[in-house]
Amino acid sequence: MGLFKSSSVSPEIAGQSKTVTPIPSTPPSAAPSRPESPMSASKEEKVPDGKTPDDSSKLRMFLSILKRFIGVSDMAAARFSLPAQLMEPIPNLEYWHYLDRPETFISIGDSEEALGRMLACLRFWFTKDLKYVHGKPCKPYNSTLGEFFRCNWEIEDTAPSIVGQENKANLQQTIAAPQGPTTKGHPGKVSYLTEQTSHHPPVSAYYVDCPDKGVSARGFDQLSAKFTGTSVKVTAGNYNQGIFVNLENRNNEEYQLTHPAAFLGGFLRGNLYITVADTCFVTCEKTGIKVILEYLEEGYFGKTQNKVQGVVFKCDTTKDKTTRIKDVKDDILARIDGVWTEKVYCSIGPAEFKKAADKYKILLIDVTPMRPVPKTCPAPEDQLPNESQRFWAGVTEAITTKQFAAATNIKQELEEKQRTRAAERKTQNREWKPRFFTNSTDPSGKPELTEEGKIAMKGMHEGRYHLEPPAEYAAMCMGV
Incomplete structure (x- = not known):
């Protein structure tokens, strides 16, 4: 898990002044298809102690269920069904x-x-899970075999280059303005497809693509x-090799980009x-750059500090075995320092962050x-x-x-089917067999799209959503 926004800052890098313009906090081009998960409720909608009115009773029930799993090596692989009142009305494939x-x-x-x-x-890494920064954790519906979810985002290409x-040639346009020509980002479309490819163990494959920018991502969850x-304690499973x-x-x-372990706490405090x-680590074999990020959980007296520190350095990523920041001595390009729930900075050069001159420090993101x-x-x-929203529509409405x-x-009826x-x-x-991906799992952690998967992705990007029914429904009867 990682998590984070740029604001105006003017670092000088190699003698060149650079102003990083802000990423807008709410892009005007985005339009929701339906309300977001209740987990994003604002603070004003909560009672004074910070809990929603039903949280205490929910947590007591949830904790009583969890106690059955003390000593169980992997709760995620266990077969158990939570009562609906303990779940948020959103499918798992849509949530992740x-x-x-x-x-x-x-x-x-x-x-x-x-x-x-x-x-x-x-910067992408620190912004990918804002739901955990500004909202409460929630338990979405467990995915069923063959279930899938797809969606688009349309946003302006406004995030500036950091160094x-x-x-931005592909998505930039010059427009006339009273003060002279100015540059504005074109709307960029990002398409996303995910499918539950395995039920035991529970694994889903995903693919995300922005053809206009030549950027894509994939992985197994x-x-x-x-x-x-x-x-x-939540960790990545064997087939989850990162993004x-x-x-x-x-x-x-x-x-x-590999995932660090995360902890869900607060049961006793409600x-x-x-x-x-x-x-966790971020590596790029072709550029020979590796990043080590270390997350620090708690400080004195159990106070959560959410700090993150990191080092960016050159190496042979196929051979380097370094896992600790303090063990990196040579070819250091930058340092990372900050609070992943607030602001994260980087400093250019090998100097320790606290010793680096201010002109070499850049606000990487402010979430x-x-x-x-x-x-x-x-x-x-x-x-x-x-399809997730339609499959779970009855549960969501109830x-x-x-x-x-x-x-x-x-x-329970859906699970029994x-x-x-x-x-x-x-x-x-x-x-x-999955419909949109070639394999249920893959040791490499890199799922491949089938021809039907490629057609579905292309259709989404072009605004064509019709798909023929599959040859077989894995979790329901034909004709439903």
């Missing part, structure tokens, strides 16, 4: 997408300098969770929160004013029965109208 601020994603390849592209990759000359008695970002216009540079206390950008989904009539018993019944279909395939000795 790493694109809370897609304008930072499409700008990764803009800098003409390799260091600038790596720093832009880090190096900027090249698989989590492993363990309850310690006071918190839930793989590809820059087509930069000789297909590939960046691998107010859930996320902390991160681990090390304080930023909120997730709404997504646009296909209209209900263009969605297939196994939860939002507080008919929790009905929601639980509908949810999945078990029935799995049993049928087992008796017939048939193996279900």
Whole structure:
């Protein structure tokens, strides 16, 4: 997990003055297809103690369920179903997408300098999960086999280059203005497709693409969770090797971003929160640049500080085994320092951050004013029965109208249909195969699109959402 916005700052790099203009906190071009998850409720909608009115009872029930899993090696692989009142009305595949601020994603390849592209990759990293910065953690619906989700974001290409000359040729336009010609970013479209490719273990594959900028990303989502008695430790599963970002216009540079462990705490205090206390890495083999990020969880007296520190350095990424910042001595390009829930800075050069001159320090991102950008989904009539929003529509409607018993019944019926279909395939000795991705899992962590997957992605980017029904529904009967 990582998480973070640029504001005006004028560092001097190699004698060249540079002003970094702000990334707008709410791009006007984005239009939601439906309300975002309730987890994004503002502070004004909460009672004085910081909890929503139903949180205490929910947490007590949730904690009583979690106690059954003390000593269980992986809760995520266990077969259990939560009551609907403990869940947020949003499907898991819709909830996870790493694109809370897609304008930072499409700008990764803009800098003409390799260091600038790596720093832009880090800026994307710190903004991908704003839901954990400004909202409470939530439990979405468990995905069913063959379920899929797709959406678009339309945003202006406004995120500036952090270091190096900027090249936004594909999405820039010159417009007339009273004071003379000015440059404005074209709307950039980012398309996203994800499919639940495996149920045991639970794995989903995803692909995200901005063809106009030549930027794409892919990976497998698989989590492993363990309850310690006071918190839930969440780590990446065996098939989750991180996010793989590809820059087509930069000789297909590939960046691998691995996930650190995160902790869900606050059960005893009745107010859930996320902390991160681990090390993660960002590497690019073609540029020979590696980043080590160290997250620090708590300070004195258990106070959460959410600090992050890092080092950016040159090496042979295929051979380098360095895992600690303090062990990096040579070829240091930059340092990272800050609070991942507020502001993160970088300093250019090998000097320790606190010793670096102010003119070499740059505000990498400030997430304080930023909120997730709404997504646009296909209209209900263009969605297939196994498409996330339509598949879970009955549960979502029941939860939002507080008919929790009905929601639980509908949810259990859907889960039972999945078990029935799995049993049928087992008796017939048939193996279900994903529709949009070539394999259920892959040790490399890099899923590949099938021809149908490529067609679906192209259709989304062109605004064509119609898809033919699949040859087989993995979790429901044909004709539903």
